[in-house]
Amino acid sequence: MVNEVMFYLIGAMILIFSVLTVTTRRILRAAVYLLFVLISTAGLYFMLNYNFLAAVQLTVYAGGIVVLIIFSILLTSHLSERAVIAPLKQSILSALATLAGATLTLMTILRFAFVPNTGVDPQLNMTDIGNSMVSYNRDGYALPFEVISILLLASMIGAIVVAKKERKIKE
């Protein structure tokens, strides 16, 4: 019972705040609404008993990315600037495309009968997750781990280079 109420509450928060994110005219508020969406998603993960994932979500997404976005908003616009609303034609067409897509996807998903695995709730603890992350056995994820680290390195370097101020050529 409680679970269902919690679930409906969190689901409603997610949907409402995401709609607000994409429709509000104030940019900074859009960032804050995004933050709420991400926090609600973390709540959803907590409900599913995936504590580690929820923690990662909060740390990286809500803590890192949203802060980054807020910083960039502050760098590129002044506080009282209002976002321009797209022309009507564009809104209508994109709304239509979105609705069509959503309908299609929902129809496809809801028709399919997923067979849930009604087993015992597994207790995932950190040791298991950590072991499988660095093991290179059949169930190990050492390779994706290394690949991601390379990606992060590359993006870090790329971001620094791209955002560097151009050096003025001395006459």
Add this chain to the structure above:
Amino acid sequence: MADYTYTLLIPLIPLFVFLLLGLTGHKMKPLVSGLIGSTGLGISAILSYATAFKYFIGSHVAGTGYASIKGFEVSWLHLTDKLTIHLGVLIDPISVMMLVVITTVSLMVHIYSIGYMKGDPGFYRFFSFLSLFSFSMLGLVLATNIFQMYIFWELVGVSSFLLIGYYYEKPSAVAASKKAFIVTRFADLGFLIGILMLSFNTGTFDFQTLTDPNGPAIASAGGAAFMGMSVLTWSLIFIFIGGAGKSAMFPFHIWLPDAMEGPTPVSALIHAATMVVAGVYLVARLFPVYALGAPDALMVVAWVGGFSSIFAAVIACTQTDIKRVLAFSTMSQIGYMMLSLGVSGYGGEEGLGFMASNFHLFTHAMFKALLFLGAGAVIHAVHTNEIGGMGNLRKHLPITHITFLIACITIAGIPPFSAFFSKDEILVAAFHNNKLLFAIEYIVAGLTAFYMFRLYYGIFWGKNTKYDHTPHESPLVMTIPLMILAFGSVFAGFIPFHSLVTSDGLPFESKIDWLIAIPSVLIGVLGIVVATVMYKKENPLPDKVAGTFKHLYKWAYHKFYWDEIYLFVTRKIIYRYISEPIAWFDRHVIDATMNGVAGIVQYTSYAIKGFQSGRLQQYAFVFVSGTVVLVLIFVYLV
């Protein structure tokens, strides 16, 4: 059987010279290009004389006739087993004779042109075209089959076009060359139809097979008929139409007077001695088929020839341009040759007309080339073509005068000069066959003497014209060919043609029939006397005669208005009712379709250009909606 493969060199040397001069001539000094051209022709001439000697004297067994030999043949285009087009060299009495004629006259013209065209900026171009023409004409006479002859026939037409339009900056020359090409091309349509009919009926192109008296051609004469004449007759008439076009027979004669716009050596080579006799050569080549298989076609040939000769002779009496008089004289003499072929039979004494026609071809080449080159020397000296601007030139141009006089006496048919013999044989042949044609030719002989001496007196005697600068005799390089040709026209009559060139290859006895010869000489002398009375000294007699026959004079002066008639037909009928609708169709339907296709493509490209707008959200929108549509199609509808 002797080996005649070396005769392949005779046409190939001028071809090589043409390519050499055409591609690199602009880098040479003019004199060098002239010498190269003349040397090439000289080698061909020597080879031709050697061939003639070898064929007629060297390898000849006395008592037998002259066979036609294939010196060389190669299969050029093999389409099916039945349809193969060969290229080769055919050695035959008439082809060897033509080799001698063509190379001699061409060599004389080459040497003459070194002097005549001096100073002209397109010197090397002239010589390259002359070599091209020589190659084409030699290929034509050496053709082994009728298709090869057609190829070279067209090549000769092209060379003539290039040479008549040599002064391409003069609009009249350009118009004349176009006219020549178009008229002869139109006649060649008949030629092509005739070739197709003939070869379809007999299954072969080859001359040796076609002219074989026991061969398929003659045998098909009794075959299918159309409107009273056999298919063979029709095909031969069509072939003759092609020949009539090239030989400037009525009604295809209109291009010949205008072709005088080309330089005079060109007129001498092409329009007097060689190209215009191509039609006569064609009939002579197919003569056994004409004589044995289609005598009706021979009648057509004879009457066309006879009518053309009197038509041209009447017009020539009134013309005032030297070259035009000579052009009509050519037309008239070729009429003689055609008529002679037309009244001839086949074999032995019957084939007198055939022999006489070829004999006259030989002598005519000599004296007509001489006349034209002499006229060229006169024009070179006084810088005008009109008789009215000349007079009393015998004091200033002695060598030209003597050689021109020799040629005029020859053409009048006075013995012992060459044309007497050849013309006499023609008259004899005509007399034995058709008295009316004989009468026509008899009158024409008199007219010929008359107008030639009118021309002669007008140039070299007559009034004492004042010249801007004293006319001077031409340089030696121009007078030596004149003298050589004069020698030829005097002594060529003594060549025993009756044992060399006959209709079936076998010799026959021929003697002078004094019953015909004496009247023909008399009418020639009469013509000379009348011309002397009227033109030797300046007097009002010519104007009085012209005034008496006012209408005839006017009509003859305007060449019987045939040019105007053709122009009318072309402009009012062909242009208006055929060419203009076709041009309209081409411009508005075909071009419109092409432009429409291009327009549609352009419009479409503008319309879809907007897809690449550079706007990110538009791309994303297309992406999303495209994915939705594809999913819809592949998941739900397929």
Add this chain to the structure above:
Amino acid sequence: MIQNIPLSYFLVISTLMFFIGIYGFLTRRNLITMLMSIELILNSVNINFVAFNRYLYPQQLQGHFFMLIVIAVAAAESAVAIAIIINIYRNFKSVDVENVDEMKY
């Protein structure tokens, strides 16, 4: 907790969030708000992975790790995107997406 909530509810949420993100991407003019819409999309994908992992394959960890990888990729990509946006701001003096249309016909 999962007894009364069928899998399809999670999937509905994630689908709706996905398409709201797409709508935002197609409609918003500011580059940074477009970036936020992309984060929404990525987030919805994450929910999908986790839900499937929880309901269909509870013993295995593939959904986990894929979600971790997606988060890492999202972080990296938004960092680079913001760097580019800063650069665009320097050159065009605005972050309107309509100004960035040089690559056209």
